[in-house]
Amino acid sequence: xxxxxxxxxxxxxxxxxxxxxxxxxxxxQLTGTQFSTSAALLGNDVATFPNYPxxxxxxxxxxxxxxxxxxxxxxxxxxxxxxxxxILVAMNPAALKTNIKDLKPGHMVIVDEDAFTRSNLxxxxxxxxxxxxxxxxxxxxxxxxxxxxxREALKDSGLDSKSIARSKNMFALGMLYWLFSKDPKYxxxxxxxxxxxxxxxxxANIKALKTGYHFADTLELMPTxxxxxxxxxxxxxxxxxxxxxxxxxGFMAAAKKSGLQLYLGSYPITPATDILHELAKWRHLDVxxxxxxxxxxxxSSAIGASFAGKLAITTxxxxxxxxxxxxxxxxxxxxxxxxxxxxxRGGPSTGLPTKTEQSDLMQALYGRNxxxxxxxxxxxxxxxSYDKAFEAAKLTLEHMTPVVLLTDGYIGNGSxxxxxKTLDELPEIKHHQVTEYQEDFHPYVRDxxxxxxxxxxxxxxxLEHVIGGLEKDKIEGxxxxxxxxxxxxxxxxxxxxxxxxxxxxxLETEFDQEGDLLVIGWGGxxxxxxxxxxxxxxxxxxxxxxxxxxxxxxxxxHGVAETFSKFKNILVAELNMGQFxxxxxxxxxxxxxxxxxxxxxxxxxxxxLINKFDKILKS
Amino acid sequence: MTTAIKYTFKDFASDQDVRWCPGCDDYVILxxxxxxxxxxxxxxxxxxxxxxxxxxxxxxxxxDNYGIHSIHGRxxxxxxxxxxxxxxxxxxxxxxxxxxxxxxxxxxxxxxxxNVDLNYILFNNEIYGLTKGQFSPTSLLxxxxxxxxxxxxxxxxxxxELAIGAHAKFFARVPGNDxxxxxxxxxxxxxxxxxxxxxxxxxxxIFNDGAFKDITDKTVRDDHQLVVEHGKPMIFGKDKDxxxxxxxMKLKVVTIGENGITEDDILVxxxxxxxxxxxxxxxxxxxxxxxxxxxxxxxxxxxERENEVTKIAKETNPIQSFEELLFSGQTYEVE
Numbered sequence: 041x042x043x044x045x046x047x048x049x050x051x052x053x054x055x056x057x058x059x060x061x062x063x064x065x066x067x068x069q070l071t072g073t074q075f076s077t078s079a080a081l082l083g084n085d086v087a088t089f090p091n092y093p094x095x096x097x098x099x100x101x102x103x104x105x106x107x108x109x110x111x112x113x114x115x116x117x118x119x120x121x122x123x124x125x126x127i128l129v130a131m132n133p134a135a136l137k138t139n140i141k142d143l144k145p146g147h148m149v150i151v152d153e154d155a156f157t158r159s160n161l162x163x164x165x166x167x168x169x170x171x172x173x174x175x176x177x178x179x180x181x182x183x184x185x186x187x188x189x190x191r192e193a194l195k196d197s198g199l200d201s202k203s204i205a206r207s208k209n210m211f212a213l214g215m216l217y218w219l220f221s222k223d224p225k226y227x228x229x230x231x232x233x234x235x236x237x238x239x240x241x242x243x244a245n246i247k248a249l250k251t252g253y254h255f256a257d258t259l260e261l262m263p264t265x266x267x268x269x270x271x272x273x274x275x276x277x278x279x280x281x282x283x284x285x286x287x288x289x290g291f292m293a294a295a296k297k298s299g300l301q302l303y304l305g306s307y308p309i310t311p312a313t314d315i316l317h318e319l320a321k322w323r324h325l326d327v328x329x330x331x332x333x334x335x336x337x338x339x340s341s342a343i344g345a346s347f348a349g350k351l352a353i354t355t356x357x358x359x360x361x362x363x364x365x366x367x368x369x370x371x372x373x374x375x376x377x378x379x380x381x382x383x384x385r386g387g388p389s390t391g392l393p394t395k396t397e398q399s400d401l402m403q404a405l406y407g408r409n410x411x412x413x414x415x416x417x418x419x420x421x422x423x424x425s426y427d428k429a430f431e432a433a434k435l436t437l438e439h440m441t442p443v444v445l446l447t448d449g450y451i452g453n454g455s456x457x458x459x460x461k462t463l464d465e466l467p468e469i470k471h472h473q474v475t476e477y478q479e480d481f482h483p484y485v486r487d488x489x490x491x492x493x494x495x496x497x498x499x500x501x502x503l504e505h506v507i508g509g510l511e512k513d514k515i516e517g518x519x520x521x522x523x524x525x526x527x528x529x530x531x532x533x534x535x536x537x538x539x540x541x542x543x544x545x546x547l548e549t550e551f552d553q554e555g556d557l558l559v560i561g562w563g564g565x566x567x568x569x570x571x572x573x574x575x576x577x578x579x580x581x582x583x584x585x586x587x588x589x590x591x592x593x594x595x596x597x598h599g600v601a602e603t604f605s606k607f608k609n610i611l612v613a614e615l616n617m618g619q620f621x622x623x624x625x626x627x628x629x630x631x632x633x634x635x636x637x638x639x640x641x642x643x644x645x646x647x648x649l650i651n652k653f654d655k656i657l658k659s
Numbered sequence: 660m661t662t663a664i665k666y667t668f669k670d671f672a673s674d675q676d677v678r679w680c681p682g683c684d685d686y687v688i689l690x691x692x693x694x695x696x697x698x699x700x701x702x703x704x705x706x707x708x709x710x711x712x713x714x715x716x717x718x719x720x721x722x723d724n725y726g727i728h729s730i731h732g733r734x735x736x737x738x739x740x741x742x743x744x745x746x747x748x749x750x751x752x753x754x755x756x757x758x759x760x761x762x763x764x765x766x767x768x769x770x771x772x773x774n775v776d777l778n779y780i781l782f783n784n785e786i787y788g789l790t791k792g793q794f795s796p797t798s799l800l801x802x803x804x805x806x807x808x809x810x811x812x813x814x815x816x817x818x819x820e821l822a823i824g825a826h827a828k829f830f831a832r833v834p835g836n837d838x839x840x841x842x843x844x845x846x847x848x849x850x851x852x853x854x855x856x857x858x859x860x861x862x863x864x865i866f867n868d869g870a871f872k873d874i875t876d877k878t879v880r881d882d883h884q885l886v887v888e889h890g891k892p893m894i895f896g897k898d899k900d901x902x903x904x905x906x907x908m909k910l911k912v913v914t915i916g917e918n919g920i921t922e923d924d925i926l927v928x929x930x931x932x933x934x935x936x937x938x939x940x941x942x943x944x945x946x947x948x949x950x951x952x953x954x955x956x957x958x959x960x961x962x963e964r965e966n967e968v969t970k971i972a973k974e975t976n977p978i979q980s981f982e983e984l985l986f987s988g989q990t991y992e993v994e
Contacts (some may be wrong), residue, residue, distance in 0.1 A: 343727075345742065348745045508727060509728060509729060
């Protein structure tokens with residue numbers, strides 16, 4: 041960009057939280073993704089979170105049709121998409137109304153003033169125009185006639201007026217690039233590639249982008265622009281990755297590493313479907329992605345594929361996990377490898393399909409008939425989903441018992457930079473497959489270390505055997521109604537899961553290793569908890585606060601009691617009514633557990649957590 | 660695929676005691692399949708039996724092959740995954756009328772429309788046997804069962820009609836007491852590429868005894884069964900003097916030699932006709948009841964279509980390895 045662009049004041053920030061909000065047809069997800077990607081490519085650490093309505097195209101201008109995309113860009117390590125907003129971009133009155141409460145007082149909101157028509161104000165249930173009635177006086181409102189400026193700029197583009205109007209998101213993006221001193225070149229490259237076959241569209245969008253950029257430069261209401269410098273990160277090659285994409289890739293990596301083909305049986309369900317979308321793309325890379333007729337067929341077909349020797353997985357969200365319960369019990373009984381991914385959402389029932397929650401924990405642990413323990417692990421961030429998917433596959437293959445991997449809508453749809461981890465950097469996976477004839481073969485004779493049974497697959501001569509949901513003889517696997525054998529088998533299956541403890545890393549504590557308060561979390565809340573603990577410790581240097589975040593839930597890792605006993609207070613924070621706290625209390629009843637719970641379909645904010653820390657440590 | 664090993668039916672019998680009620684047609688089905696398998700040219704380790712829940716579903720335990728005795732209604736969903744995983748396997752589903760058309764109805768219709776290359780043996784006894792005698796989705800209206808003491812009020816499915824409605828490409832019907840016909844039809848089912856559905860009219864001696872006796876008893880069967888064969892006129896009767904003709908849109912039974920009807924007037928069975936209209940009329944015919952392979956239309960299977968799409972992906976996708984995928988799109992270096 042021209043040097044003249046930098047004649048205004050520059051202010052340096054260590055991080056900034058920005059939200060783009062508009063109608064669900066305004067292209068806010070694309071705008072936000074572009075801004076985040078450019079920021080990351082220019083060296084910032086970023087964390088993003090899209091927030092979109094359950095309706096695909098809600099009536100234009102309506103409050104429930106507002107779609108948002110939030111990004112936190114930092115010159116330091118960023119662990120969450122952020123709580124309160126530093127900058128809000130609102131493309132219409134409905135977007136303003138639903139998002140303004142999250143903007144920090146005195147901070148900047150950029151609005152498309154052309155969209156503040158009488159009809160749009162009515163749809164947003166505004167009685168008077170907030171841009172002129174003084175109700176926004178405690179914010180720095182920047183009204184910009186984005187629609188008309190875009191129209192004027194593109195009047196000779198040859199595009200129809202609808203397409204022109206649609207380009208106003210690029211105008212907004214251009215303004216933000218100027219505001220944060222970011223070169224828009226990556227978005228220009230992206231547009232050229234995306235609309236390769238429509239040069240007029242490429243040209244119009246780039247023009248809108250540049251017009252927005254120059255307009256911000258000349259706008260007197262914007263006297264300052266910001267610089268968020270590059271964050272210090274470990275050396276290496278990075279990319280921005282979404283949680284669901286990372287999950288899919290983690291399984292692909294595990295398939296490669298184990299030498300098995302990956303099989304996914306799945307049924308569409310928000311917010312898990314992106315894993316199916318992702319794997320469906322890579323069928324030529326040894327992936328079978330089968331969209332079944334329902335959730336039950338999804339898992340059942342995966343069991344059938346596992347029986348025949350594939351690394352089999354099924355992906356779903358809470359309601360789907362409920363439907364899969366019986367088949368998951370069958371997999372426990374058959375002792376076949378299988379991973380079930382539950383990208384949790386707000387429940388019960390259909391609940392809040394596009395919002396996040398951690399309320400499927402008990403369902404994952406116990407949601408089956410009979411004594412049917414299995415391995416439960418959880419991913420803690422979008423990028424961590426890659427490692428945890430890999431780990432889930434490794435555990436199921438090495439221990440011959442199903443694994444439930446819990447992620448959630450927040451990390452599934454969120455994205456962050458990921459230092460690319462190649463196959464060479466991942467551990468080996470040693471599965472129990474038997475593909476050649478063995479003298480004296482018994483399908484339920486176990487490996488003494490893991491209690492895993494051999495995985496003899498159809499096509500192997502001489503090892504023909506039948507497995508089933510009926511209780512089995514502990515050696516032959518044939519049907520057995522013997523009472524003693526049943527009890528022994530129940531105990532063996534439980535012991536097999538318990539033994540996994542010796543194969544997973546012990547519990548780790550971050551920050552203080554002993555002292556006043558141990559904050560405990562699991563799964564997708566890691567970023568929020570870490571940010572809050574960090575901030576609290578900075579402001580309260582005399583308090584000793586540690587963070588123990590659980591990735592392994594069943595079995596719990598070694599070191600739990602030792603860790604807990606080093607702190608005066610224990611707080612379990614989770615996005616449910618206290619399911620993990622109850623689970624810990626059941627396993628370690630000797631400790632007193634404080635709880636912090638939230639079920640609003642939203643992630644934790646730092647300030648609410650810090651208030652809770654304060655309350656505990658002041659009482 | 661042929662094999663040098665020559666099997667007999669005994670090679671397919673497991674060491675497990677068979678626990679069906681004495682006199683159950685399931686014994687006939689078991690033996691007929693064990694007799695069919697040596698003829699299909701598959702190694703026994705390449706044959707898999709998958710079942711759901713019910714009397715029928717004990718089937719895999721009695722076969723000396725790979726097998727899963729799974730959960731109620733899900734056999735064909737599991738079998739679909741097994742076939743995906745290894746298309747070389749000969750995959751058989753053993754399922755009952757309740758298992759297939761009540762709790763597993765969804766999987767049943769979708770397997771048929773997808774045309775997964777499976778052999779699906781439907782043990783239709785028009786009753787729930789293992790739970791001791793409740794009406795099933797094929798029980799007759801008015802039928803008195805333990806859960807319909809005053810008569811069943813739920814109209815039944817005709818499995819063949821449902822299957823054709825679900826775009827089945829292969830449908831056969833066999834009497835539960837006719838081992839010879841069964842063996843022949845099972846061999847044809849295996850040879851057919853796609854989902855081969857065989858409905859067995861299987862007598863439950865305990866809870867629905869005699870349900871098919873008017874069709875299957877030796878004394879009446881010749882006059883009340885029409886056994887169809889592709890390319891042959893549809894003639895039946897003790898004296899081979901009855902046949903089917905079209906009367907408008909409907910099938911009509913005529914007697915050869917009466918009213919000037921000759922053998923040339925009798926409809927010739929075409930199992931390979933894509934248009935299912937006549938096949939539908941045949942499966943719905945009440946008297947005679949049509950047996951044998953009623954429909955056998957060759958069409959691409961699910962796995963074949965999958966393979967074609969994979970080939971397109973291989974040829975057109977610029978990313979050709981997992982490593983390439985990891986580094987595809989926008990990446991950046993941190994020094």
